[in-house]
Amino acid sequence: MLGKNKWGIHPDTHKTSTEGKPIESNALPGRVILPVSQHIGAPAVPLVKKGDLVKKGQLIAEGQAPVSSHLHATISGKVLEVADHPHPTLGKNPAIVIESDGLDEWAEGLPTERDWKSLDKAEILAIIKNAGIVGLGGATFPTYVKLSPPADNPIDTLIINGAECEPFLTSDHRMMLEYSERVATGILILKKVLGVENVALGIEDNKMNAVKAMGEALAGTGVKVMAVPTRYPQGAEKTLIRTLTNREVPSGKLPLSVGVVVQNVGTAMAVCDAVRNGLPLIERIVTVSGSAIAEPKNLKLRIGTSFAEAIAQSGGFKTPPEKLIMGGPFMGVTQYTPEVPIIKGANGILAFTHEDINDGPEAPCIRCGQCLDACPMGLNPSMLSILGERSFVEEALNEYHLLDCMECGCCAFVCPAKRRIVHYIRYSKKMAAPKGGK
Amino acid sequence: MSPERENHDQEQEIKPAKSEKEIQAKAEKPIKEKAEKPEKPDKEIEVKEKTEKPEKAEKQVKEKREKPEQEAKPVHKMVVSSSPHMFADTSIPKIMWTVNLTLLPAVLFAVYHFGLPAFKTLLAGALSAVIFEAATQKFMKKPITVKDGSAFLCGLLLAMCLPPAVPLFIPIVGSFIAIVVAKHAFGGLGYNIFNPAHIGRAALMVSWPVLMTTWTTMQTVVDTTTSATPLNILKMQGYEALIQTFGSNSELYKALFVGFRNGSIGETSVILLALGGLFLIYKRYIDWVVPVTMIATVGILTWLFGPQGWGSGDPLFHMMAGGLIIGAFFMATDMVTTPITRKGKLIFAAGAGALTVLIRLVGGYPEGVCYSILLMNCVTPLIDRYIQPALYGRK
Numbered sequence A: 001m002l003g004k005n006k007w008g009i010h011p012d013t014h015k016t017s018t019e020g021k022p023i024e025s026n027a028l029p030g031r032v033i034l035p036v037s038q039h040i041g042a043p044a045v046p047l048v049k050k051g052d053l054v055k056k057g058q059l060i061a062e063g064q065a066p067v068s069s070h071l072h073a074t075i076s077g078k079v080l081e082v083a084d085h086p087h088p089t090l091g092k093n094p095a096i097v098i099e100s101d102g103l104d105e106w107a108e109g110l111p112t113e114r115d116w117k118s119l120d121k122a123e124i125l126a127i128i129k130n131a132g133i134v135g136l137g138g139a140t141f142p143t144y145v146k147l148s149p150p151a152d153n154p155i156d157t158l159i160i161n162g163a164e165c166e167p168f169l170t171s172d173h174r175m176m177l178e179y180s181e182r183v184a185t186g187i188l189i190l191k192k193v194l195g196v197e198n199v200a201l202g203i204e205d206n207k208m209n210a211v212k213a214m215g216e217a218l219a220g221t222g223v224k225v226m227a228v229p230t231r232y233p234q235g236a237e238k239t240l241i242r243t244l245t246n247r248e249v250p251s252g253k254l255p256l257s258v259g260v261v262v263q264n265v266g267t268a269m270a271v272c273d274a275v276r277n278g279l280p281l282i283e284r285i286v287t288v289s290g291s292a293i294a295e296p297k298n299l300k301l302r303i304g305t306s307f308a309e310a311i312a313q314s315g316g317f318k319t320p321p322e323k324l325i326m327g328g329p330f331m332g333v334t335q336y337t338p339e340v341p342i343i344k345g346a347n348g349i350l351a352f353t354h355e356d357i358n359d360g361p362e363a364p365c366i367r368c369g370q371c372l373d374a375c376p377m378g379l380n381p382s383m384l385s386i387l388g389e390r391s392f393v394e395e396a397l398n399e400y401h402l403l404d405c406m407e408c409g410c411c412a413f414v415c416p417a418k419r420r421i422v423h424y425i426r427y428s429k430k431m432a433a434p435k436g437g438k
Numbered sequence B: 001m002s003p004e005r006e007n008h009d010q011e012q013e014i015k016p017a018k019s020e021k022e023i024q025a026k027a028e029k030p031i032k033e034k035a036e037k038p039e040k041p042d043k044e045i046e047v048k049e050k051t052e053k054p055e056k057a058e059k060q061v062k063e064k065r066e067k068p069e070q071e072a073k074p075v076h077k078m079v080v081s082s083s084p085h086m087f088a089d090t091s092i093p094k095i096m097w098t099v100n101l102t103l104l105p106a107v108l109f110a111v112y113h114f115g116l117p118a119f120k121t122l123l124a125g126a127l128s129a130v131i132f133e134a135a136t137q138k139f140m141k142k143p144i145t146v147k148d149g150s151a152f153l154c155g156l157l158l159a160m161c162l163p164p165a166v167p168l169f170i171p172i173v174g175s176f177i178a179i180v181v182a183k184h185a186f187g188g189l190g191y192n193i194f195n196p197a198h199i200g201r202a203a204l205m206v207s208w209p210v211l212m213t214t215w216t217t218m219q220t221v222v223d224t225t226t227s228a229t230p231l232n233i234l235k236m237q238g239y240e241a242l243i244q245t246f247g248s249n250s251e252l253y254k255a256l257f258v259g260f261r262n263g264s265i266g267e268t269s270v271i272l273l274a275l276g277g278l279f280l281i282y283k284r285y286i287d288w289v290v291p292v293t294m295i296a297t298v299g300i301l302t303w304l305f306g307p308q309g310w311g312s313g314d315p316l317f318h319m320m321a322g323g324l325i326i327g328a329f330f331m332a333t334d335m336v337t338t339p340i341t342r343k344g345k346l347i348f349a350a351g352a353g354a355l356t357v358l359i360r361l362v363g364g365y366p367e368g369v370c371y372s373i374l375l376m377n378c379v380t381p382l383i384d385r386y387i388q389p390a391l392y393g394r395k
Helices: A121-131 A171-178 A180-193 A210-215 A236-244 A264-279 A307-313 A370-374 A380-390 A393-399 A411-414 A421-432 B004-006 B020-028 B045-047 B054-066 B092-114 B116-139 B150-160 B169-187 B196-207 B232-237 B238-247 B249-258 B270-282 B289-304 B315-320 B325-333 B342-361 B369-386
Strands: A031-035 A059-062 A076-086 A091-100 A157-162 A198-204 A226-228 A262-266 A283-289 A297-302 A321-326 A331-333 A350-351
Touching: A031 A076, A076 A210, A121 A180, A121 A264, A157 A236, A157 A264, A157 B150, A171 A180, A171 A264, A180 A198, A180 A210, A180 A226, A180 A264, A198 A236, A210 B116, A210 B270, A210 B325, A226 A236, A236 A262, A262 B238, A264 A283, A283 A307, A297 A393, A307 A350, A307 B232, A370 A380, A370 A411, A370 B270, A380 A393, A380 A411, A380 A421, A380 B150, A393 A421, A411 A421, B092 B150, B092 B270, B092 B325, B116 B150, B116 B169, B150 B169, B150 B196, B150 B325, B169 B196, B196 B369, B232 B238, B232 B249, B249 B270, B249 B315, B270 B325, B289 B315, B289 B342, B315 B325, B325 B342, B325 B369, B342 B369
Parallel strands: A157 A198, A157 A262, A198 A226, A283 A350
Antiparallel strands: A031 A091, A076 A091, A283 A297, A321 A331, A321 A350
């Protein structure tokens, strides 16, 4: 193996509470909140106003910038308001609020069955763009942009990410078990768009039933279904590329530069639904888990459903949570209110008690070096945290490769001094960013 | 994404829930309040305040806990913080007390071997170190952290490197120098440059050279004629005299391996110290590279530069004699004062081994582990600066 072969961590996966539970799709939400910024790139521009009647699947906000994404109504009903609303990652942000009419009617012409094999590349790309599909693994980068590499950058490999390395989350796992056929079709569509022969689906080896299910669904297609070692952060783009292809993405570059495109299994399924059935992205699978949740579950939810409603469908809070998190325990974002909506990138809702978190008072670094062993990027998190603590941004940037950090959280996890290493790194990155820029 | 995320990286109240049910549900819940970060009015200040952490944040938590019922209705608050939200079951106290525990076999053997005076010295060293640490931290108005076991470990290691029957003031003065001067004058745990226990010993060596080299007869070996350590005999009378004292080569090795020989309190039993060290390696608290490299370096160099020319040395004796085993497993692996990368650790261990041999064979002292580790501590920052871990994507 190239480079560093001792990396990552082996936290308790905590997946047993939900990995055996079939995906439930329960009652419709009475109200959905659809932020116009659910993706990386420019916010979508609302096309509806207060009082408008909308149907399920109707385009309600348009992504106009080169990197942006469309947004569709996820229920049928009336637009209550277009106003600022708590957002899971962006504080308060403009959102379109729709009140359900209880009918759940499709917009005109939906769904449409298509024979995807007869479509050409440009047509498929247009469908993916119009369906508002973004990376559903959590990064929410618009998929059509990722599928349109520059002409001078040849792509030879497509990697489908089914690793799901974050503890607690089982949404991708259940999806691969229950919707193997849709995921498989999505992978084949992506393969066609990129025109590559080399396609690998990486699944962590703690989900051997998913490896088997996907292997059967993809039999005879030439797509390799690979069981990769269970180790966090195996599902990070750069580490999965290293595991499956032995290539390393150069510092500061995109996977494109080594001829690889990575897509999440959830994205593949959304692509299948859009291209084959004409459906825009209006729902996703979310794991609701954590010690504070009464009945942890995998739920199929309309985008825009509030966290509170998803939690209520999972039996509510057993105990008051110390943290409410969108995403996984390592890279998820804490919420200050359960009124935030599920957005396209929300793969999990975790309500954690103190026992789940197990943090403690922070102490000075004792230089034990465990963070260096854990870091998948081969950085020196100890030094980065010390420099961040003292605001020595220049040194962190120039000598300790600050920007190579992907904030996976391995270093903070293993730290015996409970140092908030990732926090210091984020702080340094923010200080290092040009004023006003990102 | 991170800059956006940080926009609300602070604690905020839950907005009143929209449905009545939820309001009721919340009203029934116990109030729980916690804050991790200082509140910040705007971004400019946020950025500065984030760097001054726990003391301030903890104070806030305390204040809030004391008067939580100020809101009109009970509101359940949640912590908003930077990820990750999951931490391993590890801590500094856990590491330090484990190291203390791995020293226990050697300590018990020492008490059996050297008797009550050794026990008193060990106790005085460890306890006075704890008291000095608590007093220093109280004086400096810092949180008192003696429970983490690092001061106890420092005092214990210091006492283990002292002759068995020194007057009781010796371990106490040594602990004072180790804890107050070598540790807290530099900023406390994590900031000290030199191994505090070895600084304590070095200071005692230059201040009371006679007391520090008076080796009393062992309890368990009644017929021992000399009260010198094996390395002392080697230095003063030569290799032949050494073999004569112990009878034969194999007797000498046996005495060193099991520990029935003279020397500092805790350094005599190779097997028990190595067992403790192996446990630490198994727990991954220390890297096996360090003891292996350091001991191997000493073995190879002493064999090469033997008394009768190339390759005539006795590596087995040198590898087991003196404080090399305790030094290689417990001092050269000290996390704070040695390099952080594995390659750096290797350089450190090889350097310490080479300096030990230099002092033993050429220098005026019979033993050099203490000074060689201190000398290598000096270059640790330099090693860390030049030896960096292998980066992803920068081949």
